[in-house]
Amino acid sequence: MNFSSDLNTSDRISEMFRKLKNESRPALIPFVPAGWPEFDATIDIVKTVEKAGADAIELGLPFSDPLADGVTNQNAYYEAIQQGTNTSTVLETVSLLRKEGIEFPIIVMGYFNPIFTYGSARWVKDAKEAGVDALIVVDLPPGESNELESAAKNSGLHLIYLVAPTSNPERLRHVANYASGFLYCVSLTGTTGARSELSSELPDFIHRVSEYVDLPLAIGFGISERKHVEEVGKLADAAIIGSAFVRTISEASLEERSIEIVKFIRQMKGEDSDFS
Amino acid sequence: MKTSQPDAGGHFGDFGGKYIPETLMPAVAELEECYFDAKNDPEFMNTLAHFLKNYVGRPTPLTFASRLSDFLGIKIYLKREDLAHTGAHKINAALAQGLLAKRMGKRRVIAETGAGQHGVATATVCALLDLDCVIYMGEEDILRQSLNVFRMKLLGAEVRAVDSGSRTLKDATNEAIRDWVTNVRDTYYIIGSVVGPHPYPMMVRDFQSIIGKEAREQILTEIGQLPSICLACVGGGSNAIGLFYPFLEDDVRLIGIEAAGQGLNAKHAATISKGSPGILHGARSFLLQDNWGQVIEAHSISAGLDYPGVGPEHSWLKVNERAEYYSITDLEALEGLKLLSETEGIIPALETSHAVAFLSKIASELNSDDVVILNVSGRGDKDMSTVANTLGVADGS
Structure with missing residues (x-):
């Protein structure tokens, strides 16, 4: 499949969810900060992630003050910035990934200031050209940036919004008005980071969300084990795995990184790993 | 505005x-x-x-600084937040x-x-x-x-x-x-x-504006006129906005002093003077950041001013030219601390010392009948070890 640049790239996101409907399993979306662990590591990591059978990648745009992230992602962001990763290099990386034949959705997740400083409209234009399908801005609630919102809308780039267990009906209605692509349900009140158990409130929370939103639902924050992915599969359409994946990468030696990534993703998908 | x-x-x-x-x-x-x-x-x-009233000890006094006024050739009133309970x-x-x-x-x-x-x-x-x-x-x-x-x-x-x-x-x-x-x-x-x-x-701001409300009443009672300048240090900017706010509609110059740290071309915390608009900690405001929107570490000898952001209302007052913002270095602030200590017997916090230093720097450009209200945001006890380490105990004594 070859997407030309004038084709609406949002197709990749809807296509992913359409395909998965028949497989009755949630999309598996790992998260990794761009430009980390080494400045040029991202290309190989994402290629491996796609080959291993993940359904999309969420690339972190590093920020110096990631106040919704736990310590695992904070440290990774810090290292990425130290190594020279910035808004421009992240977009260059995405562009390279597309040139190298990566076809699954690429979602960029970050904080607003680097995008604001780059210029919201300029970022959307360049991201679209590079091959980004969606953007998640952790600290930008819907309605706070007209410039980013209208640029995204006009270009067909999905702005993915988040809802949290604290979101009341009023907030859910508000977010639903702006949502596009899918909705990111934060599994707990807290920062990113691996947890041993998912919140017991999760089923109720997801049930409440689905009353207000027709879009596919992704669940993220704290998902780190196969049993979590299974739970998510019963409730929603996608599982986003951040810190646990970041930790897998940081604990693997450079030589074994690809093997460990494949093992991790197969394990999360519930496939027997005979790779090693 | x-x-x-x-x-x-x-x-x-x-x-x-x-x-x-x-x-x-x-x-x-x-x-x-x-x-x-x-x-x-x-x-x-x-x-x-x-x-x-009964716990914090408000209203705090407005003290006429007679020796400092003589020394600088202008009329200076100190709003004594250093006398509020807990010292700031x-x-x-x-x-x-x-x-x-x-x-x-x-x-x-x-x-x-x-x-x-x-x-x-x-x-x-x-x-x-x-x-x-x-x-x-x-x-x-x-x-x-x-x-x-x-x-x-x-x-x-x-x-x-x-x-x-x-x-x-x-x-x-x-x-x-x-x-x-x-x-x-x-x-x-x-x-x-x-x-x-x-x-x-x-x-x-609303809660801190009691500073300006009291100061405005006190100065009117004391001398029957408004000051020509209200002066305060600015980190996040709460003591400054607290003083400024009740004077916003008056014909009074509002001046905020940021920390220039080791100098504006070195490490500093002069967010309004040298920063650009950005988003940090929930608000859009001026921010010290690099070209890619990564926040730069601020520096000031004063921990209370050592912050790369500033309150959004200050950014608004700055672009609307209702308030003016300048900066003072670590070394100048230490001089300010010594000056107020020696002339008035009030050891100010290092934060406040920035405002004192600025006043002594521009006093010669002011007229002898200019009245300045300087907000003494806090007392300096907490800073004594920093000051002693920097000045040397002999010099500081």
Whole structure:
């Protein structure tokens, strides 16, 4: 499949969810900060992630003050910035990934200031050209940036919004008005980071969300084990795995990184790993 | 520009707003509702007034600084927030927010602190009102403000050291927000300055504006005229906005002094003077950042000014040219500290010392009948080890 640049790239996101409907399993979306662990590591990591059978990648745009992230992602962001990763290099990386034949959705997740400083409209234009399908801005609630919102809308780039267990009906209605692509349900009140158990409130929370939103639902924050992915599969359409994946990468030696990534993703998908 | 009220979303022009994770959105909405409700509740306002008078010791005096006035050739009045309970203006907003926490039924209070003054004020209020208290403080600040750390612990607060990033106020604020995101249901976050998401900048300003309200009445009683200048230091900017706000519609120059640290071409904390618009800690405002929007570590000898952001209302006052902002280096601030100590017998906080130093720098450009109100935001006891280390004990004696 070859997407030309004038084709609406949002197709990749809807296509992913359409395909998965028949497989009755949630999309598996790992998260990794761009430009980390080494400045040029991202290309190989994402290629491996796609080959291993993940359904999309969420690339972190590093920020110096990631106040919704736990310590695992904070440290990774810090290292990425130290190594020279910035808004421009992240977009260059995405562009390279597309040139190298990566076809699954690429979602960029970050904080607003680097995008604001780059210029919201300029970022959307360049991201679209590079091959980004969606953007998640952790600290930008819907309605706070007209410039980013209208640029995204006009270009067909999905702005993915988040809802949290604290979101009341009023907030859910508000977010639903702006949502596009899918909705990111934060599994707990807290920062990113691996947890041993998912919140017991999760089923109720997801049930409440689905009353207000027709879009596919992704669940993220704290998902780190196969049993979590299974739970998510019963409730929603996608599982986003951040810190646990970041930790897998940081604990693997450079030589074994690809093997460990494949093992991790197969394990999360519930496939027997005979790779090693 | 006459008034300075934010719109419904908390925007002062292009600045302010609510740039926070969705988890916190219902919490700030609840806080805003509770704040407006409390403001219109005579019982709440009476309770606050009672504590401000009988516990904090307000009104604080407006002291005519006769020797400093003679020395600089202008008329200088000192608004004595250093005489408020706990030794700085921070108690004004901490007390009011502690009462709000109670009203909202929150049992647990968190706060960030730089110089430790806001931490001490918060710990004090929590002891007074029987609330659990956790204070986030950068490791670097814990070292240079050990006296205040001890005070907070004595008051029953838990002080959590923050070792990420620059290990100062910015990082303590990140960590406090992370705590808030996690414990939002039972926790009230007492923000120490006019920063953060709406309604904090407006609400903290309202609570601190008692400084300017009193000063305005006091100067009119004392000399029957308004001052020509109101002067205060600016980190996040709460003591400055507290003084400025009641004078906004008057023909009075409002001057805020930022920390130039080691110099404006070296490491500094002069956010308005040298920064550019950006988003940090929930609001759009001027920010020290690199070309890619990464926040730059600030530097100031004064922990309370060592912050790369500034309150959104100050950014708004700056672009509307209603207030002026200048900066003073670490070394100049030390001179300011010595000057006020020697001429008036008042050892000011290093934060305040920036404003004192600026006044001595520009005094020659002013007229002898110019009247200046200088906000003494806090007392200098907490800074004695920093000052002694920098000046040398012999010089400082």
